[in-house]
Amino acid sequence: MAKPIGIFDSGLGGLTVARAVREAFPGENLVYLGDTARVPYGTRSAETVVKYAIGCAERLLSFDIKLLVVACNTASGVALGELQARLDIPVVGVIQPGALAGVKATRSGRIGILATAGTVASGAYERAIHSENDAMNVFARPAPLFVPLAEEGWITGDVPQLAARRDLQPLADADVDTIVLGCTHYPLLSETIHAVAAELLGHEVAIVDSAAATAATLTEMLGASAGVRGPSGSLQILVTDLPGQFGTAASRFLGKPLQGLDIRAIDL
Ligand code: DGL
16 A cells, blocks of 8 residues: 555644645545644644654654645644654645745735744744745734634634634734735634735735645655546544544534544544
Protein backbone atom coordinates (compact mmCIF):
# COMPACT_ATOMS: atom_id res chain seq x y z
CA MET A 1 0.00 0.00 0.00
CA ALA A 2 1.24 3.52 -0.82
CA LYS A 3 2.65 5.47 2.10
CA PRO A 4 0.12 7.88 3.62
CA ILE A 5 0.30 11.62 4.18
CA GLY A 6 0.16 12.50 7.90
CA ILE A 7 -1.84 15.52 9.01
CA PHE A 8 -2.19 16.80 12.54
CA ASP A 9 -4.07 19.52 14.32
CA SER A 10 -4.87 20.51 17.88
CA GLY A 11 -8.35 19.08 17.37
CA LEU A 12 -10.94 18.62 14.67
CA GLY A 13 -10.56 21.96 12.87
CA GLY A 14 -7.67 20.57 10.81
CA LEU A 15 -10.20 18.35 9.07
CA THR A 16 -10.77 21.45 6.90
CA VAL A 17 -7.19 20.91 5.69
CA ALA A 18 -7.70 17.12 5.33
CA ARG A 19 -10.80 17.88 3.29
CA ALA A 20 -8.90 20.26 0.98
CA VAL A 21 -6.06 17.72 0.55
CA ARG A 22 -8.57 14.96 -0.19
CA GLU A 23 -10.35 17.09 -2.77
CA ALA A 24 -7.06 17.96 -4.49
CA PHE A 25 -5.54 14.45 -4.24
CA PRO A 26 -8.39 11.92 -3.96
CA GLY A 27 -6.09 8.95 -4.48
CA GLU A 28 -3.82 9.68 -1.49
CA ASN A 29 -4.11 7.80 1.79
CA LEU A 30 -4.35 10.16 4.77
CA VAL A 31 -3.80 9.63 8.47
CA TYR A 32 -5.23 12.51 10.49
CA LEU A 33 -4.39 13.06 14.14
CA GLY A 34 -6.52 15.47 16.17
CA ASP A 35 -5.23 16.19 19.66
CA THR A 36 -8.78 16.58 20.98
CA ALA A 37 -7.72 15.92 24.58
CA ARG A 38 -5.51 19.02 24.62
CA VAL A 39 -7.31 21.42 22.27
CA PRO A 40 -7.06 24.45 22.13
CA TYR A 41 -3.42 25.15 21.30
CA GLY A 42 -4.16 28.78 20.39
CA THR A 43 -4.24 30.00 23.98
CA ARG A 44 -1.15 28.09 25.19
CA SER A 45 2.49 29.11 25.43
CA ALA A 46 4.76 28.48 22.44
CA GLU A 47 6.84 26.09 24.53
CA THR A 48 3.84 23.88 25.29
CA VAL A 49 2.62 23.90 21.69
CA VAL A 50 6.09 22.83 20.46
CA LYS A 51 6.06 19.94 22.94
CA TYR A 52 2.57 18.83 21.86
CA ALA A 53 3.45 19.19 18.17
CA ILE A 54 6.50 16.94 18.55
CA GLY A 55 4.32 14.30 20.25
CA CYS A 56 1.77 14.40 17.40
CA ALA A 57 4.46 14.25 14.71
CA GLU A 58 6.24 11.33 16.36
CA ARG A 59 3.04 9.33 16.59
CA LEU A 60 2.28 9.93 12.91
CA LEU A 61 5.80 8.79 11.96
CA SER A 62 4.85 5.34 13.27
CA PHE A 63 2.40 5.14 10.34
CA ASP A 64 5.33 5.40 7.92
CA ILE A 65 4.05 8.68 6.49
CA LYS A 66 5.84 10.17 3.48
CA LEU A 67 4.94 13.78 4.22
CA LEU A 68 3.66 15.66 7.26
CA VAL A 69 1.17 18.49 7.03
CA VAL A 70 0.91 20.66 10.14
CA ALA A 71 -2.73 21.69 9.72
CA CYS A 72 -2.79 23.75 12.90
CA ASN A 73 -1.83 27.39 12.30
CA THR A 74 -0.70 27.83 15.90
CA ALA A 75 1.61 24.80 15.69
CA SER A 76 2.80 25.92 12.24
CA GLY A 77 3.56 29.33 13.72
CA VAL A 78 5.68 28.15 16.62
CA ALA A 79 6.84 24.57 15.89
CA LEU A 80 7.41 24.20 12.15
CA GLY A 81 11.18 24.84 12.25
CA GLU A 82 11.65 22.39 15.11
CA LEU A 83 9.65 19.69 13.29
CA GLN A 84 11.53 20.25 10.03
CA ALA A 85 14.83 19.92 11.89
CA ARG A 86 13.79 16.68 13.65
CA LEU A 87 12.03 14.79 10.85
CA ASP A 88 13.66 13.40 7.74
CA ILE A 89 10.48 13.65 5.67
CA PRO A 90 9.08 16.89 4.21
CA VAL A 91 7.07 18.90 6.74
CA VAL A 92 4.59 21.46 5.40
CA GLY A 93 2.84 24.12 7.48
CA VAL A 94 -0.23 26.16 6.60
CA ILE A 95 1.22 29.63 7.14
CA GLN A 96 3.57 30.05 4.17
CA PRO A 97 0.92 28.89 1.65
CA GLY A 98 -1.72 31.13 3.24
CA ALA A 99 0.69 34.06 3.26
CA LEU A 100 1.60 33.58 -0.39
CA ALA A 101 -2.08 33.34 -1.37
CA GLY A 102 -2.69 36.58 0.55
CA VAL A 103 0.12 38.36 -1.30
CA LYS A 104 -1.29 37.16 -4.62
CA ALA A 105 -4.82 38.26 -3.74
CA THR A 106 -4.16 41.81 -2.49
CA ARG A 107 -4.28 44.82 -4.78
CA SER A 108 -3.65 47.51 -2.16
CA GLY A 109 -0.84 45.67 -0.31
CA ARG A 110 -2.86 45.83 2.93
CA ILE A 111 -3.46 42.33 4.25
CA GLY A 112 -5.43 41.39 7.38
CA ILE A 113 -4.77 38.16 9.26
CA LEU A 114 -7.34 36.57 11.57
CA ALA A 115 -5.82 33.91 13.82
CA THR A 116 -5.56 32.58 17.36
CA ALA A 117 -3.76 34.60 20.02
CA GLY A 118 -0.80 32.17 19.80
CA THR A 119 -0.44 32.56 16.02
CA VAL A 120 -0.75 36.36 16.23
CA ALA A 121 1.88 36.48 19.02
CA SER A 122 4.27 34.29 16.96
CA GLY A 123 4.41 36.93 14.20
CA ALA A 124 4.65 34.02 11.74
CA TYR A 125 2.24 35.43 9.15
CA GLU A 126 4.05 38.79 9.10
CA ARG A 127 7.39 37.00 8.57
CA ALA A 128 5.97 34.74 5.86
CA ILE A 129 4.30 37.63 4.00
CA HIS A 130 7.37 39.85 4.23
CA SER A 131 9.55 36.99 2.95
CA GLU A 132 7.37 37.05 -0.18
CA ASN A 133 7.16 40.82 -0.45
CA ASP A 134 8.53 43.18 2.18
CA ALA A 135 6.45 46.10 0.95
CA MET A 136 3.24 44.52 2.26
CA ASN A 137 1.39 46.04 5.23
CA VAL A 138 0.17 43.26 7.52
CA PHE A 139 -2.41 43.62 10.30
CA ALA A 140 -2.86 40.50 12.42
CA ARG A 141 -5.74 40.25 14.93
CA PRO A 142 -6.88 37.45 17.20
CA ALA A 143 -10.46 36.23 16.77
CA PRO A 144 -10.81 33.97 19.81
CA LEU A 145 -14.57 33.45 19.70
CA PHE A 146 -14.54 31.98 16.19
CA VAL A 147 -13.04 28.69 17.42
CA PRO A 148 -15.88 27.78 19.84
CA LEU A 149 -18.48 29.18 17.42
CA ALA A 150 -17.23 26.91 14.62
CA GLU A 151 -17.16 23.94 16.98
CA GLU A 152 -20.74 24.61 18.07
CA GLY A 153 -21.88 25.09 14.48
CA TRP A 154 -22.86 28.74 15.09
CA ILE A 155 -21.53 29.86 11.75
CA THR A 156 -24.25 32.24 10.58
CA GLY A 157 -26.73 34.55 12.32
CA ASP A 158 -26.57 37.17 15.05
CA VAL A 159 -23.99 35.63 17.39
CA PRO A 160 -21.17 35.07 14.87
CA GLN A 161 -22.00 38.42 13.25
CA LEU A 162 -21.53 40.18 16.56
CA ALA A 163 -18.18 38.43 17.14
CA ALA A 164 -17.12 39.21 13.57
CA ARG A 165 -17.99 42.92 13.95
CA ARG A 166 -15.84 43.14 17.07
CA ASP A 167 -12.85 41.25 15.66
CA LEU A 168 -12.97 42.72 12.16
CA GLN A 169 -13.29 46.38 13.15
CA PRO A 170 -9.49 46.84 13.60
CA LEU A 171 -8.91 45.32 10.15
CA ALA A 172 -11.57 47.62 8.68
CA ASP A 173 -9.86 50.59 10.39
CA ALA A 174 -6.63 49.49 8.69
CA ASP A 175 -8.51 49.41 5.36
CA VAL A 176 -7.30 45.96 4.29
CA ASP A 177 -8.49 44.54 0.97
CA THR A 178 -7.59 40.91 1.78
CA ILE A 179 -8.16 38.80 4.88
CA VAL A 180 -6.28 35.54 5.42
CA LEU A 181 -8.15 33.00 7.56
CA GLY A 182 -5.17 31.95 9.64
CA CYS A 183 -6.90 29.32 11.75
CA THR A 184 -8.26 25.86 10.96
CA HIS A 185 -11.72 26.75 12.25
CA TYR A 186 -12.36 30.00 10.44
CA PRO A 187 -13.17 28.64 6.95
CA LEU A 188 -16.50 27.45 8.40
CA LEU A 189 -17.33 31.08 9.16
CA SER A 190 -16.02 32.50 5.90
CA GLU A 191 -19.47 33.55 4.66
CA THR A 192 -20.12 35.60 7.80
CA ILE A 193 -16.57 36.99 7.87
CA HIS A 194 -16.84 38.02 4.22
CA ALA A 195 -20.21 39.72 4.62
CA VAL A 196 -19.30 41.59 7.84
CA ALA A 197 -15.89 42.66 6.49
CA ALA A 198 -17.41 44.02 3.27
CA GLU A 199 -20.05 45.87 5.31
CA LEU A 200 -17.49 47.44 7.70
CA LEU A 201 -15.02 48.30 4.94
CA GLY A 202 -17.62 49.57 2.49
CA HIS A 203 -15.87 47.70 -0.30
CA GLU A 204 -15.23 44.16 -1.47
CA VAL A 205 -12.61 42.11 0.35
CA ALA A 206 -10.83 38.92 -0.72
CA ILE A 207 -10.99 36.07 1.79
CA VAL A 208 -8.06 33.65 1.62
CA ASP A 209 -8.44 30.17 3.09
CA SER A 210 -5.03 28.85 4.14
CA ALA A 211 -6.37 25.25 4.09
CA ALA A 212 -7.05 25.39 0.35
CA ALA A 213 -3.78 27.26 -0.27
CA THR A 214 -1.84 24.53 1.56
CA ALA A 215 -3.42 21.71 -0.45
CA ALA A 216 -2.47 23.53 -3.65
CA THR A 217 1.21 23.66 -2.65
CA LEU A 218 1.45 19.89 -2.17
CA THR A 219 1.30 19.21 -5.91
CA GLU A 220 5.02 19.72 -6.37
CA MET A 221 5.93 17.57 -3.37
CA LEU A 222 3.72 14.68 -4.33
CA GLY A 223 5.45 14.56 -7.71
CA ALA A 224 4.21 12.13 -10.33
CA SER A 225 1.38 10.73 -8.17
CA ALA A 226 -0.22 14.16 -7.72
CA GLY A 227 -3.66 14.50 -9.24
CA VAL A 228 -3.70 10.94 -10.60
CA ARG A 229 -7.27 9.70 -10.64
CA GLY A 230 -7.39 6.17 -9.34
CA PRO A 231 -9.21 4.36 -6.57
CA SER A 232 -10.09 6.66 -3.66
CA GLY A 233 -7.48 6.85 -0.93
CA SER A 234 -8.29 6.02 2.67
CA LEU A 235 -8.79 8.46 5.55
CA GLN A 236 -7.97 7.25 9.01
CA ILE A 237 -8.79 9.56 11.94
CA LEU A 238 -6.96 9.31 15.25
CA VAL A 239 -8.04 11.40 18.23
CA THR A 240 -6.67 11.72 21.74
CA ASP A 241 -10.20 12.03 23.14
CA LEU A 242 -13.49 10.88 21.68
CA PRO A 243 -16.13 13.21 23.15
CA GLY A 244 -19.88 12.70 22.77
CA GLN A 245 -20.26 15.47 20.17
CA PHE A 246 -17.35 14.16 18.11
CA GLY A 247 -19.39 12.94 15.11
CA THR A 248 -21.35 16.17 14.60
CA ALA A 249 -18.31 18.43 14.94
CA ALA A 250 -16.00 16.24 12.84
CA SER A 251 -18.44 15.90 9.95
CA ARG A 252 -18.99 19.67 9.98
CA PHE A 253 -15.26 20.30 9.48
CA LEU A 254 -14.83 17.44 7.03
CA GLY A 255 -17.89 18.51 5.05
CA LYS A 256 -19.35 15.02 4.90
CA PRO A 257 -20.73 12.27 7.14
CA LEU A 258 -18.19 10.05 8.89
CA GLN A 259 -19.76 6.71 7.92
CA GLY A 260 -17.22 4.17 6.76
CA LEU A 261 -14.21 6.05 8.17
CA ASP A 262 -11.68 4.37 10.44
CA ILE A 263 -11.79 6.44 13.68
CA ARG A 264 -9.70 5.51 16.71
CA ALA A 265 -8.93 7.03 20.11
CA ILE A 266 -5.24 6.90 21.02
CA ASP A 267 -3.00 8.06 23.86
CA LEU A 268 0.02 10.24 23.14
N1 DGL B 1 -6.02 24.57 15.22
C1 DGL B 1 -5.87 25.88 15.78
C2 DGL B 1 -5.23 26.81 14.75
O1 DGL B 1 -5.36 26.63 13.56
C3 DGL B 1 -7.18 26.46 16.26
C4 DGL B 1 -7.75 25.77 17.48
C5 DGL B 1 -6.82 25.85 18.66
O2 DGL B 1 -6.66 26.92 19.27
O3 DGL B 1 -6.24 24.82 18.98
O4 DGL B 1 -4.57 27.74 15.13
